[in-house]
Amino acid sequence: MGHTAVVGIDVGGTRIKAALMSAEAEVLAETTRATPRDIASQIGAVVAEIVSELTTMVREAGAKAGVPTVSAVGIAVPGWVDEASGRGRWSANLGWRDLDLRNDVRRHLDCPVAVGQDVRAGLQGEYRFGSARGVDNVLFVPLGTGLASALIIGGRPVAGTHWAGEIGHVVVEPDGEVCGCGARGCLETVASAGSIGRRWRARSGESGDAAEVARLTAAGDLVAAGVWQEAVSALAGALAPVVAATGTELVLIGGGLVRSGDLLLAPLRAQLADRLGVCDGVSVAAAALGDRAGALGAAALALDLLHHTNPTR
Numbered sequence: 339m340g341h342t343a344v345v346g347i348d349v350g351g352t353r354i355k356a357a358l359m360s361a362e363a364e365v366l367a368e369t370t371r372a373t374p375r376d377i378a379s380q381i382g383a384v385v386a387e388i389v390s391e392l393t394t395m396v397r398e399a400g401a402k403a404g405v406p407t408v409s410a411v412g413i414a415v416p417g418w419v420d421e422a423s424g425r426g427r428w429s430a431n432l433g434w435r436d437l438d439l440r441n442d443v444r445r446h447l448d449c450p451v452a453v454g455q456d457v458r459a460g461l462q463g464e465y466r467f468g469s470a471r472g473v474d475n476v477l478f479v480p481l482g483t484g485l486a487s488a489l490i491i492g493g494r495p496v497a498g499t500h501w502a503g504e505i506g507h508v509v510v511e512p513d514g515e516v517c518g519c520g521a522r523g524c525l526e527t528v529a530s531a532g533s534i535g536r537r538w539r540a541r542s543g544e545s546g547d548a549a550e551v552a553r554l555t556a557a558g559d560l561v562a563a564g565v566w567q568e569a570v571s572a573l574a575g576a577l578a579p580v581v582a583a584t585g586t587e588l589v590l591i592g593g594g595l596v597r598s599g600d601l602l603l604a605p606l607r608a609q610l611a612d613r614l615g616v617c618d619g620v621s622v623a624a625a626a627l628g629d630r631a632g633a634l635g636a637a638a639l640a641l642d643l644l645h646h647t648n649p650t651r
């Protein structure tokens with residue numbers, strides 16, 4: 339018998355990331371594997387395998403404190419998630435509809451299981467261990483292939499109905515590009531990392547992704563700068579009303595695009611300030627945990643189960 343620990347697992351469309359964390363929130367081991375194509379039919383077995391792999395890693399590392407006993411597991415998944423019932427309502431990426439995640443995993447593991455939505459879990463990770471520590475009113479916006487959001491208000495995660503966080507599908511250009519969701523001109527088609535690269539390629543006829551657009555913008559390329567500025571303006575326009583409505587103190591930008599640093603954050607900060615006349619003290623900062631945020635946030639959900647403090651358990 340060793341000491342108590344938890345496992346957090348972030349199941350993405352291409353990769354699964356997982357972390358074994360002590361009850362004192364120390365990360366003891368981490369692992370990544372490819373997401374199996376038929377993940378929906380074998381999620382319980384895959385989770386059990388990962389838990390076993392992580393404890394084996396700690397054993398083989400010769401942990402002084404002994405091999406931990408995993409006493410709770412947290413799983414973060416994309417799409418529409420019902421955290422209270424532990425069900426994955428729908429995920430286009432992982433190809434499931436109304437999957438009873440919590441019970442599927444419990445059939446393979448004899449411990450409590452928390453189910454969370456990936457973006458909200460990412461924010462939990464940043465709130466407990468990253469850039470949002472100590473800030474109780476946070477709007478988190480990861481800019482990656484897609485664009486979504488999550489909120490913590492008064493120190494509590496906000497998840498209204500199943501589509502909470504779908505800010506990427508607010509229409510900002512009514513005659514714009516057709517989005518994956520079928521609508522035209524969604525925020526995601528203007529301000530996600532994926533769309534910044536796509537818009538640049540379409541306008542310039544050159545190749546390159548969002549990182550290349552950032553580099554060219556910094557170097558003074560006018561076409562790249564146009565694409566970049568449109569993304570920042572659309573983002574500021576969509577986030578400002580959320581900040582105003584919720585009393586957000588910190589806008590935390592995540593995803594691959596934050597590597598561009600102040601090229602993104604400085605104009606976003608300025609444009610938010612311009613649009614939020616009466617507000618003061620709204621910070622704009624980069625997320626700290628990168629693609630580990632989801633797994634660490636899922637571990638935080640599991641820690642809450644352990645400490646019986648999670649109201650949505």
Ligand SMILES: [Zn+2]
Nearest residue numbers: 507517519524
């Ligand atoms: Zn859309």
